[in-house]
Amino acid sequence: MPELPEVETIRIGLSSLLPGKHIKSITSDWEKSFPNAQQDVHQFLIGARVVRVTRRAKVLLIELSSKYSLVIHLKMTGQLVFRSSDDRLRFGAGHPSGSLVGELPDKSTRVTIELTEYVKGETFHSKLFFNDQRKFGWMRLLPTAEVMNIDFMQRLGPEPLSADFTQAAFRARFQRRANTNIKAALLDQSVIAGVGNIYADESLWRSRIHPATLIKNLSRTYLDTLYVELRAVLNLAIEKGGSSDRDYVNAEGQKGSYLSFAKVFRRNGQPCHRHPDTLIQKIRVAGRGTHICPKCQKEPEK
DNA sequence: CACTTGACCTGTCCGC
DNA sequence: TGCGGACAGGTCAAGT
Numbered sequence: 001m002p003e004l005p006e007v008e009t010i011r012i013g014l015s016s017l018l019p020g021k022h023i024k025s026i027t028s029d030w031e032k033s034f035p036n037a038q039q040d041v042h043q044f045l046i047g048a049r050v051v052r053v054t055r056r057a058k059v060l061l062i063e064l065s066s067k068y069s070l071v072i073h074l075k076m077t078g079q080l081v082f083r084s085s086d087d088r089l090r091f092g093a094g095h096p097s098g099s100l101v102g103e104l105p106d107k108s109t110r111v112t113i114e115l116t117e118y119v120k121g122e123t124f125h126s127k128l129f130f131n132d133q134r135k136f137g138w139m140r141l142l143p144t145a146e147v148m149n150i151d152f153m154q155r156l157g158p159e160p161l162s163a164d165f166t167q168a169a170f171r172a173r174f175q176r177r178a179n180t181n182i183k184a185a186l187l188d189q190s191v192i193a194g195v196g197n198i199y200a201d202e203s204l205w206r207s208r209i210h211p212a213t214l215i216k217n218l219s220r221t222y223l224d225t226l227y228v229e230l231r232a233v234l235n236l237a238i239e240k241g242g243s244s245d246r247d248y249v250n251a252e253g254q255k256g257s258y259l260s261f262a263k264v265f266r267r268n269g270q271p272c273h274r275h276p277d278t279l280i281q282k283i284r285v286a287g288r289g290t291h292i293c294p295k296c297q298k299e300p301e302k
Numbered sequence: 303c304a305c306t307t308g309a310c311c312t313g314t315c316c317g318c
Numbered sequence: 319t320g321c322g323g324a325c326a327g328g329t330c331a332a333g334t
Contacts, residue, residue, distance in 0.1 A: 003327065030311090075328050077312080134311045136328065152329090180303075189329080197327050205311090234323075245327060246314090265327090287306070289325075 002058060003073045003193030004160070005237035006248050006256065010080055011055045013251030014128075017082045018050040018062065021115040032130060033110035034139045044068040046143060050115075055195035057156050061147060065196065069144045072130070073152075077108075077139035077247045082217040084126040101131075101253035133247060147210075156193040159232055165192075168273040174215050182218060182226075183211035184286035195230070198243050199263045200290045203230040205264045210297040211285040218302055236261065262290035270294065 008184065010212070025044055028034040036263055049063040055061065060080065062070040081101050104127070111130035116123055130139055147153065157173060158165045160239055173192065177185045185191050186200040195203075204211050206229035211221055218226075242248060242256030245266065259266065265275050268282035272293035281291050 006327085068310080073328085075310095076326070132311095133313070134326085136310065177304090186329090199327095243327075248327075288327095 002078065002242070002248055003196035003199055003260065004055075004058060005199070005234055006062060006242035006250075007055055007058050007074065007194075007249050008238050009242045009256060009288060010074075011048075011053050013014055014060070014080065014082065017126075017135055018115070018128070020049065021117045022047060022049050023064070024114040024116045024125075026111065026113045026215055028111045028139075030110040030135060034136060036140055037176070039096065040068070040141055043069075049078040056148075056153060057159070058196070059152070061145055067144050068141055069147050071142055071147055071150075072138060072139045073137055074132070075134070075288060076133075076140075077133040079108075079129070079131040079247065079249055079253075080098065080251060081129045081249060082126065083129065083253075084124070093166045100255055101249055103210045104131070106131065110135065110137075111139055142211035155190050157189065157191045158193065159168075160192050160194060167224055167227045171220065171223045174218075174223055181212045182209055182287060183288070183290060185215060186230075187211060187286060187288070194234075197288050197290075198262070199230070199237065201265050202233045202262060205291070205293060205297060206233060208296045209285075210300055211290050211292060213300040216239035224259065234252045237278055247272060259265060264293065 007277040018217055021098060026041060026045060044066040045068065053060065053062050060072045060074060069259045074080070081104060083104060093108040099120040101207065108131040109129050110132050113128040115128060116259040142150065146296045173186055177191060185202055186195050187197065201211070202246055207222060209218065209226060218281070227234065237243060240256055240258040240261060241250060244255035245259065256292065264280050267280045268291055270280055272278045272295060274278055275293060275295045278295040281292055281294055283292060
């Protein structure tokens with residue numbers, strides 16, 4: 001489910017909700033969702049204060065005062081939803097649609113974290129729910145200093161939105177995969193981090209590149225355009241609060257609106273925005289459902 | 303080595 | 319209404 005813009009939207013939400021709160025308890029009823037839940041929990045988790053919430057690729061990092069961090073990957077259907085038990089702290093109250101997630105925990109809740117906050121002698125209670133219908137996601141407790149050393153982090157390519165990730169660096173990383181098709185390379189987290197199926201398709205449409213094009217057949221101009229369009233679409237999606245197809249919600253349990261701005265993703269059968277006489281098609285590339293306009297994204301020569 | 307396929311899970315949708 | 323199969327936004331291990 002969540003790609004870089006969705007995880008970033010959750011991070012922004014949690015950044016305004018969690019820092020300063022203390023972990024009171026943590027319960028997990030699906031072992032694989034939190035495989036090291038039993039180790040170190042009491043010493044480094046219970047009582048610890050949340051310092052900050054950061055993101056690398058599609059992974060969220062909740063940094064604690066104990067020098068440990070909760071490292072969370074939501075995979076396809078994961079959600080992190082915050083609920084205050086006190087109306088004075090309830091986030092999103094007054095939002096017209098309110099939370100789109102019902103009473104929690106529900107049958108997809110895998111981990112529940114209870115939090116407390118002390119303000120001027122008063123104690124406020126809240127909970128953070130890790131829901132994950134398909135159980136692919138995971139949460140781990142790791143020493144903060146070691147987070148970036150785990151295999152998953154070591155394999156990641158650069159952040160596409162980081163200020164020092166240049167057009168030249170982008171081109172060079174892709175050109176190393178000369179015989180790979182461009183869609184597979186975009187999805188490969190070791191080439192660049194954070195792109196998934198939605199924004200791969202959207203950035204390729206914006207760049208007028210067919211997803212099956214081999215990188216060796218892409219001119220410098222196309223790669224430079226892809227760099228610009230990929231960053232533009234990721235920024236737009238963050239601004240729109242991400243894409244909600246079915247499961248994705250932000251930290252307040254609300255959906256993102258990017259999909260109503262999408263040009264190809266989930267728009268098969270609808271007219272292309274550039275060529276209203278041509279319908280968006282759904283094909284298969286790199287083993288994934290892939291959306292294209294057959295007119296502006298030409299099939300590469302065999 | 304580079305690329306493809308199946309596995310991890312649950313739920314939904316579509317055709318019969 | 320039931321049942322089988324395909325498919326879903328991610329990643330990893332195992333296969334070719």
